[in-house]
Amino acid sequence: MVRQDHAMESDDRDVVYRRLFDKKQREYLRTVICDEIIEEHRKSPLGQHTEPLERLLMYFRHAPQRDKYVVKRDGKSGKFRIAQLSGNRDAPLSGVNDREYAAAEETYHEIFLLRVRELMELDA
């Protein structure tokens, strides 16, 4: 059932279907998450992956811009932090935590883990 209040949140009714679609995606993707997939990503965050991991990554990448994870490079220190797109033009990034990374690549798996955790918690 599509709840009426969902349908009224946006002028664009397309959003309603997307929410339902994404929910179905998540239901499936939660079934593929396992230690092996997480280890596969840790070993090589970029490049060709097994099909379940590739599907999981596509779901993460296809998410709307708002709240999407990005990496922030500090111009002075050259260090990296994980951030999110805020949707606010005046302050386009919002911080996630204070942890700093020496290399950008180190953040990729951390972002993946954050996304996996959210996926497991959503729809609960």
Added chain:
Amino acid sequence: MAEIKIFGYANKISVKQGDSIDLHVSADGTATADAQLVRLIHGDEHPDGPGFVAREIDHPVNGVWSVKKQFTQLGSYLIVDDSERRLNIGGSFSLFCYVWPTLPNKGRRQCVMGRWDTRTNEGYGLGINPQGRLEFWVGDGKEVDYVMAELPLIKKVWYFVGVSFDHETGTATLYQDGLLNRYNSLIGKVAPYEFSSHVQTKFRFKQKNREDVPFVVAGARDFHELRGRFINDTYSGKIDRFGVCNRVLSREEMDSIRGGRRPAEDSIVAFWDTTAGYTENGIGTSVLDTGPNALTARGVNHPVRCLTGWNWSGKNDCFRLSPSEYGGIEFHQEAVTDCGWEVTKTMRIPGDLRSGAYAIRLRAGDGVGLSEEYIVFFVRPAKPESKLCFLVPTASYLAYANEKLSFDAQIIQPMTGQPPIISDIDIETYKHRDFGLSTYDSYEDGAGVSFSSYKRPIVNMRPKYRISSMNIPWQFPADLSIIGWLEQCGHQYDVITDEDLHREGLAALAPYKCVITGTHPEYVSESMLDAQEDFVALGGRLIYMGGNGYYWCVGFYEDEPWCMEVRKLDSGMRAWAARAGEHYLQTTGEKSGLWRNRGRAPQKLTGVGFIAEGFETSAPFRRMPDSYHRTVSWITEGIEGEIIGDEGLAYGGAAGVELDRYDLSLGTPPHTRIIASSGGHSDNYVLVTEELLYAYAGLVGTLDYRIRADMTYFTAPNNGAVFSTGSIAFGHALPVNNYQNNTSRLLKNVVDNFVKDGELPGGSWTLEEKQWR
């Protein structure tokens, strides 16, 4: 203390020895900056390469500069040349125009036309109020009277709007009618909207006109303590023919104008005909007034022209077929094609400054991050003496200038397969918008950006910069890897730019034996393409060092080489799509889009053309059977084994990012040899859309054999030849291990032979042998 930020631009991208160049600088938090002329050698700080390399050059311009904050006029609009103050109307008058608003619900005032001072509230104006309704207002400096329509304007629908103001009685009559037809608006007739509104009211106050306020279309004059006068309340959307009459027009007279007829001649103060002035080569940025006073309206920040108007019938797809249906001119609140900053310094290029890539490096405070700037320009020789030339793809630098894909493009993470890495400079330029957008971005109303200029700071045309979405150098900083290679290759070389090539054609290339392109020369004008084709046909040697080259058809106004126009359409990997009927360039009259769709696929010039892109891994090339043929084996001389380029600064290989493929069906010269091909690309590499007729599953790297880079070679008439790398990552592979790698070796074989006069190796073979396959 405020954070120190420093930004600048030069008035020229290409200068000759002995020429002068103006530098425009704006700074926050500092009144001085240390300036130093540097020659740029290498720009990628990847640990596997030589890192950032620049040489300081002695010059009188070096030293401490006084700098200050400078302001930028955002938004495109028209400003009327009215030295006789004809539009300083004290009595009754009428205004009218066609509008197609794109952001009527923006929630702030948008002036469509008028002579209005927003600071002092003097004059008159017609526009959209913060409630999204048509409004007319007058002000006398103390009081403002207004009348608004009963209905909000619907976005992307054509309307005829107007007002009559009776100065005697104070009667203001607002006129609004929808003109939606089957083609001209976003929605059709079946959407049950009301469009018409006719409201009459009596004003208590009259307009008082300040002498110095200009008549503006798509904006109004404002004032700010620090920056002085500027244009505010800018409008987003299209406008078609508009005018001013010197008396009250009756409802019937307005009806008649709405239908496309001129007002009574004796009533006209000005009638701007946006369809006047078309030639088969496009139209300029000024809108002509066909009334008695010839009050030309000058375009600022390049309003977009050659667009469908209120009466577009959908039958004709170009202004050349039916100019009267092409009165549309579009304005954007975020457009900027000239920051218009004061000149901070003028410098003369020494007559003996070696041709190359240079910058004025500016540092203030700690000189790191936002407090360091490089204003880049290219120096060409007064008299070419080298045999080798690097053709700097400045048109492609313009296309990508200040792109904001990581922030605004939902597709970017699926495309690049990685989270973006965003720097302080990216955030700064995104926040302030003063430095404008790239042709990869869209305006707030969804329209693609079709003009890009270098009269503004271009933060990604700097050494060290990495494009945030892909985490590699892109365009200029990537091309510095080619410049770094040229510095150590043992040959004297010059640089020239797309701008020089566009203006001078073949003459710019003719002095050279061998021309090397950049990593991604994607945007080319017809004259740039003609010059390179003629250069090769007349015996020149071209090294196409990139991927996805010679792709988009672009144009420039003759007197504005700093501002490029492109429209993206039909097919191709494109960030936006021009609307129906709006596919032709206003700068030249040509159809824009892909050269391939105009009968000039890149394969015809280079042997290869765009086939796939992917961004998280690269692959090496493997030698193909052709490479062992006696006529071409010199290209791989000294290379052991079959693998070429298994290292690189772009994702670890010489074949990657954007890939080009040999294709006889698209005009690859039939005798072209494939020296090497890549393969084994990941599924992040996807087939380009121009290859698609039907979409079907499996058009990705591990499943489609076409997804590869082909390194090709062919000979041309008069001892000419073309060598193509077919890959953007090829250039990024050159600096690995301090240029000691087999990608670099292969390029050296080609260059060493291409700069020699006479026959190429393999050229002494008989015709019959050359036909051998």
